[in-house]
Amino acid sequence: xxxxxxxxxxxxxxxxxxxxxxxxxxxxxxxxxxxxxxxxxxxxxxxxxxxxxxxxxxxxxxxxxxxxxxxxxxxxxxxxxxxxxxxxxxxxxxxxxxxxxxxxxxxxxxxxxxxxxxxxxxxxxxxxxxxxxxxxxxxxxxxxxxxxxxxxxxxxxxxxxxxxxxxxxxxxxxxxxxxxxxxxxxxxxxxxxxxxxxxxxxxxxxxxxxxxxxxxxxxxxxxxxxxxxxxxxxxxxxxxxxxxxxxxxxxxxxxxxxxxxxxxxxxxxxxxxxxxxxxxxxxxxxxxxxxxxx
Numbered sequence: 001x002x003x004x005x006x007x008x009x010x011x012x013x014x015x016x017x018x019x020x021x022x023x024x025x026x027x028x029x030x031x032x033x034x035x036x037x038x039x040x041x042x043x044x045x046x047x048x049x050x051x052x053x054x055x056x057x058x059x060x061x062x063x064x065x066x067x068x069x070x071x072x073x074x075x076x077x078x079x080x081x082x083x084x085x086x087x088x089x090x091x092x093x094x095x096x097x098x099x100x101x102x103x104x105x106x107x108x109x110x111x112x113x114x115x116x117x118x119x120x121x122x123x124x125x126x127x128x129x130x131x132x133x134x135x136x137x138x139x140x141x142x143x144x145x146x147x148x149x150x151x152x153x154x155x156x157x158x159x160x161x162x163x164x165x166x167x168x169x170x171x172x173x174x175x176x177x178x179x180x181x182x183x184x185x186x187x188x189x190x191x192x193x194x195x196x197x198x199x200x201x202x203x204x205x206x207x208x209x210x211x212x213x214x215x216x217x218x219x220x221x222x223x224x225x226x227x228x229x230x231x232x233x234x235x236x237x238x239x240x241x242x243x244x245x246x247x248x249x250x251x252x253x254x255x256x257x258x259x260x261x262x263x264x265x266x267x268x269x270x271x272x273x274x275x276x277x278x279x280x281x282x283x284x285x286x287x288x289x290x291x292x293x294x
Contacts, residue, residue, distance in 0.1 A: 008217060014192070021196060023203050023217065032196050039191020042250040043283040053253040059276040060260040061100045068101050068137060070269035075134035077181045080263065081143040084188035085226060086216045087198035089249045089256075093188065094139045096256045097263075101137065110141040123147065123165065124172055132181065144169065148233040153225045154215070166236050173242035182267060183242055186259060187234065188249040189292060192223055234289040246286040258285045 009022035019031060037047065071078065082090040091110075098106050109130040118126045124144055132138040147165040151157040157165075177183050190198075199220075202212040219226070238244045245262055249255035257278075262285060264277050286292055 010220060012221065012223075021220070023200055023212075026204050028197060028200050032193050032200070035193040036191070036197040037194065037250050039193040040189060040248070040250060042191060042194075042248055044251065044254070047251045048253040048257075050253075053257070056257055056278060057096065057253075057260075059273075059278075060257065060264065061096075063264050063273060063277055064097065064101055064260065066271050067264065067267060067269050068106060070267075071137060072105065072135045073270070077132040077134065077179075078137045078184075078263070078267070079132050079140070079176070079181050080138075080184035080186060081140045081145065082186050082188065083142065083145050083149070084186075084249065085190060085195055086213075086219065087195050087202070087211075088188040088190045089252045090141055090188055092252055093186075093249075093256045093259045094141055097139060097260055098137075105135055106137040108139050108141055123161075131176075144172075145233065145237075148237070149226060149229050150215075150219075153222050153229055154219070166232070169237050170239055170242070173237070173239070177241040184263060184266070185242060185244045186262075187230070187244055187246045187289065187292075188255060189246055190249050194250045196220075231293045234293060238289055243287070244289040246289045246292050248284050248286070254281070254284050261285075 008024055009020055012019050012021055019029075021029065021032070038045065067078070070076070082094055084090055094108055098108065109127075111126065111130075114126065127140070127144050130138065130140075144165075147157055147162060148169075152159070152162040173183070199212060199216060202208045234244055234246075247255050247258050258280065261277055261280055264272070265274075265280070
């Protein structure tokens with residue numbers, strides 16, 4: 001049981017400062033609580049109010065139902081990848097997007113680690129089998145970009161495999177876009193203290209503790225390495241055909257709204273209601289991902 005584990009207090013480095021974080025201590029450190037929302041240069045000092053969020057999300061979910069009817073009528077296809085650090089809110093954004101869509105043609109793809117057979121295949125092969133057919137809306141909770149982040153950081157691929165991936169992926173994604181698939185790539189970005197807070201919340205919530213894996217704990221001291229890999233990924237795999245959309249996601253409500261808004265405003269579907277969709281907040285959604293790095 002999780003409660004029987006030994007203490008996992010570790011020393012974390014923040015610039016010149018060192019902080020001790022014990023995820024098994026039920027009391028969240030004050031330095032995490034105070035800095036969580038503002039971490040990672042998040043532009044707002046307060047989370048979006050629930051009442052405002054619920055009104056906005058309902059309007060967007062109505063639009064998503066329209067999108068599904070349009071896809072079924074026209075045979076168009078939508079595919080989106082959701083990437084980000086652990087606890088960035090990928091799963092929540094996906095479930096909110098799909099909440100009222102018909103699961104027969106709107107689905108999530110969340111693959112486990114490759115099987116022995118899959119490890120012997122072309123790297124992209126196991127993902128292609130899950131691509132949308134005519135009329136489908138498919139969201140990937142992590143994707144082939146594992147090879148641009150977690151795999152090189154945690155030593156699950158060789159340096160040569162990592163370099164080859166970065167060389168191949170722009171050409172691969174050009175083929176995806178040329179297939180006339182409406183293709184989206186989202187990077188949900190959170191600050192370090194916010195990640196610690198969300199990990200701590202999971203550790204001490206019996207309904208969500210399954211979301212906290214040993215890999216999450218092992219990666220706590222690899223923040224800078226993940227940052228370097230993220231930056232290189234955004235630089236080398238952002239293209240006109242397959243652009244990255246970065247969403248600052250310390251506030252899950254704002255992040256979810258902007259994921260859906262961006263998708264809706266990118267599709268010319270029947271009956272689109274721009275007023276109901278609302279406007280993009282450029283402090284939250286960055287269409288030029290290098291702004292995150294600069």
